[in-house]
Amino acid sequence: MPELPDLEYILPRLREPLVGKQLEKIEIFEPVVYRNLTGLQDWNPELVTSVFRRGPFLVLELEQTHLVIHPMLAGRFAFNGKKKAATAIRFAFSDFYLDFIDDKKMGKVYRARKEQLDQIPGYKKQGVDLLSKEFTEEYFRKQAAKYRKQARVFLMDQSILSAIGNAYADEILFEAMIHPKTRMNQLTEEQILGLYRAIGIVLRESIRTIEEQKPELDQKYREHVKVRNRKDQPCPRCGSRIRRANVLGYDSFFCPTCQPDGGRGFVDWSSLEKRDGGS
Ligand SMILES: [Zn+2]
CATH class of the missing domain: 3.20.190.10 (MutM-like, N-terminal)
Incomplete structure (x- = not known):
């Protein structure tokens, strides 16, 4: 999208x-x-x-x-x-x-x-605009504290954070060095702050890059992304191979070295999906 x-x-x-x-x-x-x-x-x-x-x-x-x-x-x-x-x-x-x-x-x-x-479906329910002054660290911490699902699901929850989709959810998690399947309640205070900051960094840098590139209006410019749709390519930070995983039905791309699973055993993707399904 x-x-x-x-x-x-x-x-x-x-x-x-x-x-x-x-x-x-x-x-x-x-x-x-x-x-x-x-x-x-x-x-x-x-x-x-x-x-x-x-x-x-x-x-x-x-x-x-x-x-x-x-x-x-x-x-x-x-x-x-x-x-x-x-x-x-x-x-x-x-x-x-x-x-x-x-x-x-x-x-x-x-x-x-x-x-x-x-x-209009979803119009009223939109979460905070991520480029507005209302998107404060306090707001972010409050929302993060009540969330139980995976960090990637949180980022894409339009009722909390408006207009992040698959591509920028992956980019933000990569910037924050957080594994996409980490549950929000498993993040440390420091990681939550890192995630908050990563949203601003990734969005603002991307806006600047797209402005510089000036794509045609009907073209979606994504050349600058670091992990999205880059399976098996080297991580721009550490050189490891980018991997793809399924998080609640959506493809997610991440670096297994920069975004470690914290020993929670997110290794066997197929069995994890069955265990994890629908939660
Ligand atoms: Zn890496």
Whole structure:
């Protein structure tokens, strides 16, 4: 999915061309991607008044309604592109258009009135924004203290920490040198602080790198990742071979040397998964 650094890159690139422009119409090519909560059947041209991000949602605020885009796994954007098989929705302005493209058709575009935003699944429940002042060490410690599941599951819990997905969860654990299966209640005070700091370091460095690389809007830039999808490649810190493990149904990549299991026996992955399942 586009994760927080990807969304931070996309956001100003939507905001700049869209704000102050009139959205003339929307064309829906994939009805499964569109949810209209307003009851309004027709589209009346509306001015885009602002574009903002709430966790993984990108929101176009219009004069009367909001368009809330949840890109999920594969949603992406392109200006004035040729219509592709995966083009789900086209936002047409007077002299250009923006396409929302979704190869997996798992993303959603909601049309909602302001008072209906809380009806959008996951919108209200978002955890703290990791780039905001509210993401304090105190908040992090408090949330970590009540959590029993694995560190990787914690990082991806959108109701606590907003907009970290598979890629950056792996990168953050690598930075913090924590094994992805370590349970939150097994972390030392020092490790919890390290994990908190790693979130800031990885996200900010990634945002900077993506900004420098300037990928096309519909390309997800991931060249800079150190462990994600790098199975059997050498760890950039110690040279050990990166491994892949399954953590509650998700592939996780880590360095077995930098991120030791602390002698808890996370060695036999297959038997561990059975024992560990669903917890
Ligand atoms: Zn290593």
